Amino acid sequence: MNFASLNSAKLASSGKTLPSNIAATHAILDRAEWQRAIGDLRAIDAVFLSLWGADDFDRDGSFSIYAAFLLAEGALVLQHKITDVIAPSYPSLARAFPAAARMERAVYDLFGIVSVSVGHESDQRGWLRHAGWPEGLYPLRRSFDGAQQYPVQSEPYEFVQVEGNGVHEIAVGPVHAGTIEPGHFRFSVVGEKVLRLEERLGYTHKGTAKLFESLTQTEAHRLAARLSGDSAVAFSWAYCAALEAITATAVPLRASSLRALALEHERIANHLGDLGALGNDAGFALGLTHFSRLKEDLLRVNVAAFGARYLLDYIVPGGVAVDLSKTAHALLEEQYRTLAHEVAGLRAIYDDHGGLQDRFREAGRLTPELAQDLGAMGLIARASGVAHDLRIDHPWAPYDVLATQLITQSDGDVAARVQVRFDDLSESLRLCQTLLNTLATGPIQAEVAVANSDQLGIALIEGWRGPVMIALECGAHNSIRRCHAHDPSWQNWPLLEYAILGNIVPDFPLINKSFNLSYSGQDG
Amino acid sequence: MLTILSRMIRTGILTEPRTEQNPALSPESGSRPRTAAPLNEDAATVEALQRELWKTLGRALCIRHVDAGSCNGCELEINAINNPYYNLEGMGIKFVASPRHADLLLVTGPVSVNMEEALRRTYDAMPNPKLVVALGDCGACGGIFGKNYASRGGISSILPVDQTIAGCPPSPAAIITGILQAISSAAR
Ligand code: SF4
Numbered sequence: 001m002n003f004a005s006l007n008s009a010k011l012a013s014s015g016k017t018l019p020s021n022i023a024a025t026h027a028i029l030d031r032a033e034w035q036r037a038i039g040d041l042r043a044i045d046a047v048f049l050s051l052w053g054a055d056d057f058d059r060d061g062s063f064s065i066y067a068a069f070l071l072a073e074g075a076l077v078l079q080h081k082i083t084d085v086i087a088p089s090y091p092s093l094a095r096a097f098p099a100a101a102r103m104e105r106a107v108y109d110l111f112g113i114v115s116v117s118v119g120h121e122s123d124q125r126g127w128l129r130h131a132g133w134p135e136g137l138y139p140l141r142r143s144f145d146g147a148q149q150y151p152v153q154s155e156p157y158e159f160v161q162v163e164g165n166g167v168h169e170i171a172v173g174p175v176h177a178g179t180i181e182p183g184h185f186r187f188s189v190v191g192e193k194v195l196r197l198e199e200r201l202g203y204t205h206k207g208t209a210k211l212f213e214s215l216t217q218t219e220a221h222r223l224a225a226r227l228s229g230d231s232a233v234a235f236s237w238a239y240c241a242a243l244e245a246i247t248a249t250a251v252p253l254r255a256s257s258l259r260a261l262a263l264e265h266e267r268i269a270n271h272l273g274d275l276g277a278l279g280n281d282a283g284f285a286l287g288l289t290h291f292s293r294l295k296e297d298l299l300r301v302n303v304a305a306f307g308a309r310y311l312l313d314y315i316v317p318g319g320v321a322v323d324l325s326k327t328a329h330a331l332l333e334e335q336y337r338t339l340a341h342e343v344a345g346l347r348a349i350y351d352d353h354g355g356l357q358d359r360f361r362e363a364g365r366l367t368p369e370l371a372q373d374l375g376a377m378g379l380i381a382r383a384s385g386v387a388h389d390l391r392i393d394h395p396w397a398p399y400d401v402l403a404t405q406l407i408t409q410s411d412g413d414v415a416a417r418v419q420v421r422f423d424d425l426s427e428s429l430r431l432c433q434t435l436l437n438t439l440a441t442g443p444i445q446a447e448v449a450v451a452n453s454d455q456l457g458i459a460l461i462e463g464w465r466g467p468v469m470i471a472l473e474c475g476a477h478n479s480i481r482r483c484h485a486h487d488p489s490w491q492n493w494p495l496l497e498y499a500i501l502g503n504i505v506p507d508f509p510l511i512n513k514s515f516n517l518s519y520s521g522q523d524g
Numbered sequence: 525m526l527t528i529l530s531r532m533i534r535t536g537i538l539t540e541p542r543t544e545q546n547p548a549l550s551p552e553s554g555s556r557p558r559t560a561a562p563l564n565e566d567a568a569t570v571e572a573l574q575r576e577l578w579k580t581l582g583r584a585l586c587i588r589h590v591d592a593g594s595c596n597g598c599e600l601e602i603n604a605i606n607n608p609y610y611n612l613e614g615m616g617i618k619f620v621a622s623p624r625h626a627d628l629l630l631v632t633g634p635v636s637v638n639m640e641e642a643l644r645r646t647y648d649a650m651p652n653p654k655l656v657v658a659l660g661d662c663g664a665c666g667g668i669f670g671k672n673y674a675s676r677g678g679i680s681s682i683l684p685v686d687q688t689i690a691g692c693p694p695s696p697a698a699i700i701t702g703i704l705q706a707i708s709s710a711a712r
Contacts, residue, residue: 132637133673146672152640174642177621179589179602182639203638204593207674226668229597229693273603292607299604310597310693520595523636 019245019457023074042096050486092117162188181519212483228521234463241459255319319445360415364511377488378466384412487521588626594633
């Protein structure tokens with residue numbers, strides 16, 4: 001890969017091709033090069049994907065810090081080896097890429113590796129570690145026993161205080177009023193107006209990264225599917241794609257089309273659910289009734305087509321678990337026709353409904369400038385005019401032949417996020433129909449070889465929220481040395497804090513729903 | 525806008541005043557609509573009324589759901605039991621926002637150490653008698669996550685559990701069956 005746009009000469013010359021489902025390069029940099037590369041990447045508006053650490057003390061007495069970016073040429077994974085294992089540190093990315101701030105806190109919680117920033121203070125508060133294991137113990141170090149349990153100690157957490165006449169705080173969560181995942185929101189308000197929102201997440205952290213290291217390469221896709229249940233297809237595909245890239249496995253054509261079909265079904269199901277919930281949160285219960293009915297219809301068709309309502313065990317290394325029958329084929333076609341027709345009808349109602357539009361428009365605005373600067377991802381980015389979609393920019397099979405259409409809006413408000421969902425949904429239906437029409441015959445699974453030890457690979461899949469990523473490092477004898485999973489919610493959660501500013505507290509549920517970010521996916 | 529206008533023309537305005545008044549409903553006319561005879565509001569009467577309500581309607585159930593660390597898969601199916609096909613709220617089973625209003629605690633996920641305290645506090649805030657249903661393979665036994673430094677495993681490691689519902693995630697029908705079983709075994 002030739003990073004023509006990048007100043008860091010070292011990158012262009014020393015980068016090695018990395019096994020991946022899209023074009024990817026891996027470069028090992030020293031501290032100064034790392035720092036320079038971060039600046040260069042910011043200057044060319046590279047998309048910051050993820051940050052993670054690794055403990056390689058057993059191998060070469062070092063820690064590593066990794067950062068992944070997306071450029072026009074493909075993915076770029078930077079690695080910096082940290083040899084000072086007594087006080088391990090690396091230059092912070094958060095100034096250039098603000099989305100890295102929480103990831104740096106997570107890296108500290110899990111590895112005890114510190115990010116160092118010159119000229120501004122970094123946030124020292126724990127992110128994933130609340131009080132469930134003692135400070136000074138780092139779960140992802142190899143010396144840490146993952147099975148060990150510790151009593152919960154109560155520890156204070158300092159929220160940023162807003163002062164002024166009439167300012168008061170509203171604390172919400174971690175247990176929320178409805179059937180949603182847990183997290184804490186601290187609002188500072190004057191009257192009804194929100195002056196500041198501070199999120200505290202990490203409540204559903206269940207040690208998934210450590211758990212990966214105790215699983216075999218051939219079973220870990222099941223855990224990947226359960227990182228965020230609503231994105232099971234995206235994550236399990238990403239895991240399998242990383243493993244297949246490392247082992248140079250050629251996935252049969254029919255299997256990759258069926259995977260894409262499952263991925264688009266996941267997108268459609270989530271959008272149907274969200275569109276109903278968004279109507280409901282704006283006081284339009286009819287929307288919820290109809291969209292939840294349509295979603296249920298689709299889940300039932302999933303049983304006939306893929307063997308389950310939610311596809312947590314559909315994608316397996318080498319292919320898919322269940323073949324599509326002739327009857328299911330016909331059922332699907334019928335389902336797509338009905339859905340297209342019904343959704344068009346409901347869309348006309350949503351578009352024309354003054355009360356709904358009044359709640360949707362101008363609510364929770366994320367301006368295109370902010371979205372671009374702060375590194376918004378996926379659906380949220382596209383609703384604020386930031387045009388990235390892996391299916392288009394870096395298409396992997398079968399998207400390389402599908403010509404997916406780019407869906408964007410520029411207003412960045414709840415209304416724009418609703419429109420993007422409607423447009424996404426129509427485009428997904430079109431893709432599904434094309435996938436069905438062109439479905440190849442043949443096997444649905446290929447044999448996957450056992451990977452060589454110490455092989456690193458990554459995979460990126462455009463899930464319904466945006467790109468999910470798996471970085472997999474294989475160990476000896478079918479084992480996993482390290483597996484880092486990244487959900488785009490990491491980038492988008494901080495943006496919700498901006499989108500709510502100046503809005504009123506009662507609009508928060510609606511605005512939050514329009515983002516619909518993953519808690520479990522970011523908590524890990 | 526045009527669609528809305530045409531729909532309005534087709535539908536008419538449903539809330540416009542009636543042109544003809546029903547004499548039976550007019551306050552001036554002698555015949556008044558039937559109303560129940562006023563009753564004494566003493567404790568015994570109210571209790572008798574409540575018994576009558578139970579006899580006529582069966583019973584009500586208020587559920588508080590807590591995600592103690594799930595992957596969000598189980599939540600999707602909990603949401604499904606309120607869609608028009610399963611219509612649980614329509615059958616008198618209500619999801620409530622406060623544990624103080626709840627009879628049954630429906631818990632998903634393995635219990636993450638970061639949610640342990642919040643889960644305990646939610647349970648403690650519920651009035652007695654109370655039921656606990658552990659939902660999904662994770663709620664039942666910790667599922668794929670099991671016990672580790674960040675997860676306590678199944679709900680029963682933290683709370684007394686009356687009923688577990690297996691599945692990953694369990695289907696809406698399985699969830700409803702499990703809730704029914706919890707109630708009927710409690711009644712016995
Ligand atoms: S039982 Fe399955 S769906 Fe439910 S929380 Fe656990 S992994 Fe997710």
